Amino acid sequence: MKILVTGSSGFIGNILSQYLEHKHSIIRHGRQGVIASADNLCRVNINNNSNWEQCLQNVNAIVHLAAVAHNKSNDPDYINEVNVKGTINLAQQAVKMGVKRFVFISSIGVLGNDTNNAKPFDEHSNVLPHSEYAQSKLDAENALLKIAEETDLEVIIIRPVLVYGKGAPGNFDKLASLVNKVPILPFALCDNKRSFISVDNLADFISVCLEHPKAKNEVFCISDGVDVSIKEFTNEIAKGLHTGLLQVPIPNYIFNLIGKITSRKAQIDQLIGDLQVNTNKAKTLLDWTPPFTMADTLSRLTRKI
Template sequence: MDRLLITGYSGFVGGHLLNALDESCEINLLGRSAAPKCDKYLEANIDPSSDYSSVLQSVDVVVHIAARVHVMSETAANPLEEFREVNTAGTLNLAKQAVKAGVKRFVFVSSIKVNGESTTGRAAFSSTDKPDPEDPYGISKAEAESQLLALGKETGLQIVIIRPPLVYGEGVKANFASLMALVNKGLPLPFRAINCNRRSLVSVYNLVDLIKVCITHPKAVGQIFLVSDDEDVSTAQMVAMMAKVQGKSNFTIPIPLWCFRILGKILSKEHVVDRLIGSLQVDISHTKNTLGWCPPYSIEHGFKLACKQQR
């Protein structure tokens, strides 16, 4: 039986992964908050200098989920360096110590932001695309991926990289939760005309299932896997599904797309508008073909569980 070290276990994805693991699994945890029942626990930050040796002993696989994520009101003088401190240098520090401890495999949960921000007017992102990150978070993740793959070639550490798009499910926060709350209130929303874009999402249940496969699958080694529910939706379809699973009427108004673009320019929020009316699709054929994996849960299943918090 493999012994796992999981980072980010107190976060959204990490918490769901812990709940989904078989009780017979031996689990070590690395984090910054009180640990649930586990074999070993270390309270520490992910950074370039911390010593993780106490929780890496006898570990076979590291599942690295912890990261410095998006900060809505960024105050750092140099945001890129702040992201690199944790997501790049901190990740490499953990991986190098994993090599010294004899760890076999390092599963790194990265981000689709390594590929870029939008697929509007182009084909879906694929695992073979040249990285094209646009923000400090995506850049730090891309650099971590590159350095991990180089470390794997140098040392034999089995590197597996997973790039999820927006992840949702019970306990989700940020924009997805805010939109579900608006739909739940029955307010008229101006999204009916946003019906030609396509967004790839992944429920935390499908993402966790893929992580579990990547922990042991022999063909996962050295691979980059994109993941989604394999059911891309428009913004209008997303809102309609949110209404359906919450038992609400789909009260939406067909505001022309040019209105959103003008408003975005006026408010200097073009990037927000692009996420709303633009596309971001991922091609998961490499993931399915390499691992023999398909998302076990439908997008409606994920939406139903995500809406629990609105009740």
């Protein structure tokens, strides 16, 4: 199978491309200077006017990862231009070029930023996008599913939780850097439950979705399938870094008070709040079981984060 991977110069895209290259022919879309090989490189700016014709020659499937992240731009028009209009444009050109399958990497953020002690998120949960980025992902989802209804393009929507692994940006990078630099953390009393997904498990699930006939036009909420507290997560990161970590007991109300005083309640909630995902659909419909443990992925961490 010939597959176009957009955003392949990014954290997930690079690992996914390497994972898929063992079995498929990969066209990498990404930034110049990041991808070295010229024979499988696609350089196209993503917007409503992008011309993907050369990149889509004889392509069977697309994995669309490229997007403007919520921490990269505060301009809602720009986010919409890339994440929504750019995605629609790519899908429409994919239809014209005879591409069979379009795997879109969305975000669990379309459902909200915490589960508030309710039942875990799943594919039937009400949407509640909490940012311009999450809203753009939801808008793109809806547009793609409409295209799937009107054409022969098979669309698969994947909503991953926070993706971790060596080189992961954003919140995981900050957390791993903290563990690497500070030998004492205040999470001994934190017993929250959060779902995460390793980049290895996400790559494997995407690989399954590219070929499984029952994935056609389906939406999946995805995680490792094992929920952990922030205490357990940071302990596992420390093991991956081969460094010691002491957890001291600080009551949750202290964290909440700090969040109110510093106007950082959202960040505090991401640390000690709950966000759980039910992955039963992926397991039952696609017979998928995450092949990698958290320890497997975190074992590749180094002290040079």
